[in-house]
Amino acid sequence: MLKRILVVGGKSCAVLVLSLTMAVFFCGACRATVPAETYRALQSRLVRDGYSPRVVALAFRSVPAPMFHLVCSTMRTGRGTPNYSHFVAPSEIAAARRFIADHRNCFREEKAEYGVNPEIIAALFLVETHFGSFTGKTPTLPVFASFAIMDSKANRDRVWWSISPQDRATWGRGAFDKKLLDRSAWAYRELCALFELQRTRGMRVASLKGSYMGAIGWPQFLPTSLVKYGVDGNGDRRVDLNNCEDAIFSTANYLRAYGWCEARTRAQKEAVIYNYNHSTLYVQIVMAIADRTAGHRL
């Protein structure tokens, strides 16, 4: 069956336990009263960029106070290297094989249309969310709104004086400001993608939830990737990355767009996965899972 690309897109981040812990923590911060001026400049910018004033106002009506703790946590230095090694435990490889077997029909259709091997999709889902078990409960819009308002010096000052003296010394104010300004620009693009999803696909962006860095669904796509690569895999004319079939087709679409099907050498395949998450360790573990999961029959 030909699947309809509702074009809506992807990517990840994953330390699952950390995600969950932080999601609970940050949701707690969501109940504070929000002064009207907090997001005023951000809302005005969205309207200037062409989004409906009514839609923007409605979306921000229940947005909680900025998650300064979240922003601060991303500016801590000296954080440890993530450990992905448990993902290649025999029980995890067995789970990946079982996942492919349980969704054999969907993978057959995906393979016929996109040509992406199931084991690489299964490996990504395993590392990202353990096959949809940990997609995150942090409201997505407030995450991007919190980073987007870091274009204000007053907001950066607040983060600066909330991180430790050691972190301030490691960063230096110039590099710290540059990093947060880059994050602000990134978050604004993602915020625009959310409103694009609402405008073109009717998604209710105010109700979207995901990781504490704004990644959504089984494959942990960012909104910009959802816009570009989201695919309706189950034929209900919606793209929902918390639906397994939609997640499989969307991830296949993403990988094909980044050249997976033309990649012949190991290095070429690794380069495709690197686009998904800019971490060499991540790439190595995803490839290792796929290697060990290969050999199934569709």
Ligand SMILES: [Ca+2]
């Ligand atoms: Ca669907």
